[in-house]
Amino acid sequence: MALVGFLTEAIFNVQQRTLESFNSHTLSIAVTGESGSGKSSLINAMRGLRAGDEGAAGSGMLDTMTEPMAYLDPVLPGVTLWDLPGVGSPYFPLDTFFEQHNLSQYEFFIIVGFQRFRFEHARLACEIQRMGKRFYFVRSKADADLDASRRQRPSSYNEERILEQIREDCRRGLAAEGVGHPQVFVVSSWEPNRYDFPLLRQTLQTELLHLKRHAFLLSLPAVALPIINQKKAALKVEIWKIALFSCLLAAVPVPGLSHLCTFFVFRKHLFGYYSNFGVDNRSLLALARQVGRPLWELMAVMTSLGTTPMMALKLLLDSVGAAMMVAEYSWKRLPVFGALVSGGVALVTTFFMLRKCLDSVADNTQRVLSKALEVERENAI
Ligand SMILES: Nc1nc2c(ncn2[C@@H]2O[C@H](COP(=O)(O)OP(=O)(O)OP(=O)(O)O)[C@@H](O)[C@H]2O)c(=O)[nH]1
Ligand SMILES: [Mg+2]
Known part of the structure; x- marks a missing residue:
């Protein structure tokens, strides 16, 4: 069989395959972001766990990791969530983070940010795009933002408007660095039934077939x-x-x-x-x-x-x-x-x-x- 015959067939197979046939393929999702942004808490919430539960990722202001940790997603077939050490911590300054962690081994990324949009987020997003990979931007700790807003301006408090402002701030920050049409979710890991958390889970589930196909295609040249x-x-x-x-x-x-x-x-x-x-x-x-x-x-x-x-x-x-x-x-x-x-x-x-x-x-x-x-x-x- 001619080589491109083989490749055309491989591409055709990828196009035709259903989610079930991709279930045996694993998808490594790296959860990354600055130190203390809520990465471990997000992973716990995605797995239906709370801090301190058996098998939960260690979280808390003093619980910083230095090695990536893998957690199987209990619902999404073949998905491994990787809890990466925080970017920009004394152990992992931004400039050396990419080499230290060999990001190319992961197929998909969730960048977790909190408070204002920062330069580190954009750098991470650009690096991921440069590798031809995709990411979601998760803005965590929405409950804290809403709470602060409610206390500061109780009379004009409007939850949906504040959430939309946060989304817009993230999109603008990413767009300023040339990242077009990013998917942004504003969540609270303490309240996984509220804000964009359910949408994040649903989007991941819906896009899983695409993400697995994408990962498979990325691996084809090496094959x-x-x-x-x-x-x-x-x-x-x-x-x-x-x-x-x-x-x-x-x-x-x-x-x-x-x-x-x-x-x-x-x-x-x-x-x-x-x-x-x-x-x-x-x-x-x-x-x-x-x-x-x-x-x-x-x-x-x-x-x-x-x-x-x-x-x-x-x-x-x-x-x-x-x-x-x-x-x-x-x-x-x-x-x-x-x-x-x-x-x-x-x-x-x-x-x-x-x-x-x-x-x-x-x-x-x-x-x-x-x-x-x-x-x-x-x-x-
Ligand atoms: N209010 C609020 N606090 C949160 C939320 N998620 C995490 N936190 C708190 O933020 C702190 C840091 O959370 P972690 O999940 O440990 O953050 P991390 O990104 O894993 O931190 P490192 O591993 O040190 O990089 C902890 O005290 C959490 O309880 C959230 O959704 N809302
Ligand atoms: Mg952590």
Whole structure:
């Protein structure tokens, strides 16, 4: 099966799968945010626990962790909630937080903030977006804000208006850093039946299939890379034989034969590489149709050598043409020695140029795959 055939099928399978078929896949959700923002309390509330219950995450002003802790979500299948140490604490300053915790291992994020929107939140959101991942922004301790408001201005107190102001403050803060359309929930972990807490749970449940698909798609290039490399290694073994064959043909004293041979050898194998990796026109067209994008968009990422086998062939022949002419010239002057030179030139050029082509086609395959998945990722969310 052609490689992109395999990939097109993989993408198709992801599109068609139901939540049940994804249940065996786990989703690691990192709950992150500044120290004391209420991360552990949020996880406890999501698991229907209170601080101090058996199995609950440690919470409290003095209960700071230094290692991520994993908690299984009792309702959402295959979801692990990771309680991360607080950002910006003396142990984990913001600048080194990302390297210290290798955020790329998590598939989805919940950023927990309290009080005013801060720069740290935006930095976290930008870093998550840079990795091509998604997050919800949870503004915790809504009860404390409402309580303060009620005490300060009892006559004009309006719960819904205050909640909306808090949501708006978070959205504005994120938008200022270029984060468009963030999902913001204003919650209190002490009152999980109120404010946006039920909506947060419901949204997570509804989006779980999308999130799992998204996580699966993100992992595809890593899955495909060994297959591409395997295919490349297998084809590389054959290059010696092809080079030897073209060396023998080039040594035959017939004018123009070495040029002709090189042309046919390159043409046959180049076309083979393109179709074998699935980046020939027909496979690309099928892939473009499947991801719903024009063909040129996928082809635009194919930078090395040529986007079609014919273009690559022309480039190759141009670059080996001069070497072939020298070989043929010496062959005409000194028949025996010339035949050796001619054969040697054919051997070396065929070997190195075909290797270069193969590397380039494999590289193009990886690029096309990433582009196709990028499109799919956009569609998945
Ligand atoms: N009023 C109010 N207080 C909360 C809420 N959630 C957490 N707290 C309090 O905020 C403090 C910090 O909560 P934690 O859940 O431990 O915060 P954390 O983000 O896990 O803190 P670190 O692990 O130190 O980073 C505790 O005293 C909690 O009781 C909430 O919804 N409302
Ligand atoms: Mg904690």
